Structures are given as C-alpha cells and as structure tokens.
Amino acid sequence: MSSYISRILVLSTFLVLCTTTLQGADLQNPQQRFDAANKAYNDGSYEEAIGLYRSLIDEFGLSAPLLHNLGNSYANNGRYGHAILQYMRALRITPGDNDIKGDLELIRQKTGLFQKDKSFREEFFSFFDMNQWALLALAGYAAAALLVLLRLRFSLGKKADAACLFFVAVVCISALGAWQQRVSWSGGVVLISDTRLLLSPFNSASSLGIVEEGSLVYAEKQYGAYHYVRDERDRSGWIPSSSFAPIPTKAATYGQDDAVR
Numbered sequence: 325m326s327s328y329i330s331r332i333l334v335l336s337t338f339l340v341l342c343t344t345t346l347q348g349a350d351l352q353n354p355q356q357r358f359d360a361a362n363k364a365y366n367d368g369s370y371e372e373a374i375g376l377y378r379s380l381i382d383e384f385g386l387s388a389p390l391l392h393n394l395g396n397s398y399a400n401n402g403r404y405g406h407a408i409l410q411y412m413r414a415l416r417i418t419p420g421d422n423d424i425k426g427d428l429e430l431i432r433q434k435t436g437l438f439q440k441d442k443s444f445r446e447e448f449f450s451f452f453d454m455n456q457w458a459l460l461a462l463a464g465y466a467a468a469a470l471l472v473l474l475r476l477r478f479s480l481g482k483k484a485d486a487a488c489l490f491f492v493a494v495v496c497i498s499a500l501g502a503w504q505q506r507v508s509w510s511g512g513v514v515l516i517s518d519t520r521l522l523l524s525p526f527n528s529a530s531s532l533g534i535v536e537e538g539s540l541v542y543a544e545k546q547y548g549a550y551h552y553v554r555d556e557r558d559r560s561g562w563i564p565s566s567s568f569a570p571i572p573t574k575a576a577t578y579g580q581d582d583a584v585r
Contacts, residue, residue, distance in 0.1 A: 457501035464494030525550035
C-alpha cells in the first residue's frame with residue numbers, strides 16, 4: 325500500500341511540475357504578453373502597460389506599433405516627453421504613418437509646444453526616412469548606369485537619353501533627401517520639465533531660457549555631463565545630457581498591426 329501511495333505522490337508531483345513549466349512557457353509567449361499589455365492599456369493600468377511594452381521592446385527590439393502603443397500609454401499617464409519620444413521613434417521606422425503623426429501633433433498641441441511651420445522642402449524630404457532615400461538613390465544610380473552601358477552597345481535613341489537624365493535627377497534628389505534626414509536623425513527629445521538652456525556647460529552658468537519637456541533638440545557636441553544643442557526655436561546652448569534622449573532608428577518586425585487606439 326505504501327508503495328502504491330508513493331507512486332501516486334511521485335506522479336502528482338510530476339504533473340504539477342509539468343503544469344507549472346507549461347504556464348511559465350505561456351507567460352514567455354510574446355503574443356500573450358502583447359495582448360496583456362493591450363488589456364492593461366484598455367483597463368487604464370498605464371504603468372503596467374508601459375512596463376509590458378518596454379519589456380517586449382527590450383527583448384524583441386523596436387517596432388512602430390510597439391512604440392506607438394508605448395507612446396499612447398505614456399501620454400495617458402501624463403508623461404508627455406516620453407510619449408513624444410516614442411512617437412518620434414515610431415516615425416523613424418514608418419515616416420508615412422498618419423495615425424502616429426496625428427497622435428504626435430495632438431499631444432504637441434495639448435502641451436502647447438512650439439511648432440515650427442515646415443517648408444515645402446522639409447515636408448517633401450520627410451516623406452521617406454534616410455535609409456529609404458538612400459535605397460532610392462542607389463536604385464536610380466543602378467538604372468542610370470545600366471542605360472549608359474546599353475547605350476554604349478546599342479543605339480537607343482533620345483528616349484534612352486531622357487530616361488538616363490531622369491534617373492540622374494532621382495539620384496541627386498534622393499541623395500539630398502538622405503542628407504536632410506541624416507541631419508534630423510541626430511535629434512533628441514527633452515524628458516525633464518523646465519530644463520535650463522545654459523550659456524556654458526556648468527550648473528552655475530547663466531540661463532538662456534527654458535527648454536520645455538517634449539521639445540526636440542539637435543546635439544552638436546558634448547563636454548562632460550552636458551551637450552551643446554540647438555532647439556526648435558533655433559536657440560543654442562548647453563543642457564544636461566541626462567535631460568534628453570536620442571531618437572534611435574533600428575526596427576524590429578514584431579507586432580505590425582496592433583497599435584492601441
């Protein structure tokens with residue numbers, strides 16, 4: 325009898341361990357974690373949602389939907405600088421996403437941040453990101469080179485010459501677009517409210533004004549714990565390096581269709 329009971333206890337322990345292991349594996353399922361983050365957002369548990377989205381990003385990398393969701397969570401939690409940072413990161417991955425653009429514009433209006441009107445050139449070159457402009461330039465160069473090689477061997481006529489000029493123009497415009505985006509990609513977002521813009525890289529330096537939380541800044545150089553930056557109002561000065569975060573652009577592929585609304 326005791327032997328029979330021992331076998332039952334061993335079998336029960338084995339089943340419990342298997343169940344616990346399977347449950348632990350389920351918790352590691354990225355889709356379940358993503359769904360849990362969305363549920364926390366919809367339930368108004370924004371801190372929990374932020375933690376879950378960030379854990380997914382830390383493990384799987386950046387993707388536009390995850391960043392969009394994270395930005396929305398920060399926005400509803402009143403952390404507007406962090407929200408703008410996530411929206412800007414998402415737009416580096418999908419620059420033509422109107423939903424992300426709309427949320428970014430809405431929060432900037434809500435916080436009263438300075439918004440510089442974009443020129444036609446800036447609007448045009450912001451349609452693609454730096455990598456897309458570079459790929460377009462490469463494609464134009466390859467097409468122009470192929471036409472030149474074919475023209476050396478065959479008589480292609482004036483249409484081929486016009487096509488070659490067109491692709492050369494594509495290369496020039498795309499190269500200019502890549503350069504324009506390279507400059508904008510050096511930007512960062514201020515995360516600390518009422519950050520002082522300083523005359524020199526020292527805490528005791530004279531203040532040139534206040535850089536609002538959520539403002540875009542473009543870092544030019546660093547000295548110690550300070551960066552020399554230019555802000556959206558074309559003001560220049562030093563701010564603590566810890567007061568802003570850069571906008572990275574490396575993208576992952578997880579969660580492409582599930583942005584929280």
